[in-house]
Amino acid sequence: MNEIKIFSPATVANVSCGFDVLGFCLDTIGDEMIIRKTDKKGIYISKIEGHDLPFEVEKNVAGVSALALYEDAQPNFGFEIEIYKKIKPGSGVGSSSASAAGSVFAINELLGKPYNKTQLTYFAMKGEALASGSEHADNIAPALFGGFTLVKSVTPIEVLQIPTPSNLYVTVIHPQIEIKTSEARAILPKEVELKKAITQWANVGSLVHALHTNDYQLIKRSLEDVIVEPHRSKLIPFFNDVKLAANTYALGTGISGSGPSIFALSEGIENAKKVEQAIRNVYSKTDIAFETYVSKINVQGMKILS
Ligand SMILES: Nc1ncnc2c1ncn2[C@@H]1O[C@H](COP(=O)(O)OP(=O)(O)O)[C@@H](O)[C@H]1O
Numbered sequence: 464m465n466e467i468k469i470f471s472p473a474t475v476a477n478v479s480c481g482f483d484v485l486g487f488c489l490d491t492i493g494d495e496m497i498i499r500k501t502d503k504k505g506i507y508i509s510k511i512e513g514h515d516l517p518f519e520v521e522k523n524v525a526g527v528s529a530l531a532l533y534e535d536a537q538p539n540f541g542f543e544i545e546i547y548k549k550i551k552p553g554s555g556v557g558s559s560s561a562s563a564a565g566s567v568f569a570i571n572e573l574l575g576k577p578y579n580k581t582q583l584t585y586f587a588m589k590g591e592a593l594a595s596g597s598e599h600a601d602n603i604a605p606a607l608f609g610g611f612t613l614v615k616s617v618t619p620i621e622v623l624q625i626p627t628p629s630n631l632y633v634t635v636i637h638p639q640i641e642i643k644t645s646e647a648r649a650i651l652p653k654e655v656e657l658k659k660a661i662t663q664w665a666n667v668g669s670l671v672h673a674l675h676t677n678d679y680q681l682i683k684r685s686l687e688d689v690i691v692e693p694h695r696s697k698l699i700p701f702f703n704d705v706k707l708a709a710n711t712y713a714l715g716t717g718i719s720g721s722g723p724s725i726f727a728l729s730e731g732i733e734n735a736k737k738v739e740q741a742i743r744n745v746y747s748k749t750d751i752a753f754e755t756y757v758s759k760i761n762v763q764g765m766k767i768l769s
């Protein structure tokens with residue numbers, strides 16, 4: 464195989480209580496990428512469509528992660544990357560990690576799969592660090608493994624896959640403003656009050672248990688973030704109004720990744736669609752442009768298109 468076309472999915476990181484550790488993968492929302500072998504050694508980005516992003520390999524997360532893998536594999540040929548960017552950068556649904564994970568997934572396929580998903584997570588994280596200023600894998604892991612994931616550790620990388628309840632759907636609203644992950648990280652406190660930490664780790668534990676046991680009511684009681692959301696929600700216009708409106712039908716609502724996107728999890732597609740309407744009603748009364756999506760949880764992750 465000399466060329467591969469892939470769908471590289473959008474992802475929701477943090478899932479309210481699990482800052483930097485929890486994430487899940489979206490269906491249908493994602494980028495496409497074509498990667499082909501070249502006689503010339505090295506990594507090249509030959510085409511970017513959809514958004515204005517750097518072609519220099521060292522400045523594009525897809526290039527940085529591809530280089531990390533390439534330097535390890537040392538093949539006697541090179542790779543050319545085409546990015547068809549559908550996920551707006553700075554949207555909070557893992558735009559950078561779709562590129563960082565997509566390039567290493569595709570190159571691994573073209574090399575005959577010498578690396579496992581944990582090793583690919585490591586290479587992809589090198590690219591993600593360029594965008595966010597820190598090595599975190601909570602978008603990369605669900606993009607590569609699919610479904611819900613928990614990143615137990617980044618050094619060394621350890622990713623746990625968590626089962627996805629079959630009737631769980633997500634609604635996403637993306638206000639058309641950009642919040643850079645690096646900036647949304649910079650406003651966070653360096654220390655956490657013990658009382659809040661106790662609430663937060665109880666929520667992470669109970670959310671993981673609820674996903675394992677299909678306990679939708681426990682999911683509802685666990686989708687709470689007492690540490691990060693109070694700071695970041697100030698950057699998102701009408702966040703509290705959206706949360707209040709969505710929670711009429713949703714199990715819970717929170718900031719997707721570092722924002723500005725907001726996600727809500729619902730039991731059943733009908734509730735997810737009602738959530739979509741409720742949040743559209745909130746934003747329609749403002750002058751902020753927005754997009755909404757309803758999606759299944761994508762348990763496969765990356766998809767090979769051709
Ligand atoms: N291939 C790429 N896809 C998306 N963003 C990229 C890419 N390469 C570099 N970047 C940079 O990464 C930043 C966006 O990443 P980030 O703030 O983490 O957004 P998101 O939350 O959508 O992932 C932007 O500054 C963008 O220019």
Ligand SMILES: N[C@@H](CCOP(=O)(O)O)C(=O)O
Pocket residue numbers: 474476477482483484554555556557558559599601602644647648719720721722
């Ligand atoms: N855990 C990170 C996740 C950033 O996600 P993104 O989709 O905004 O890149 C964080 O919250 O900073």
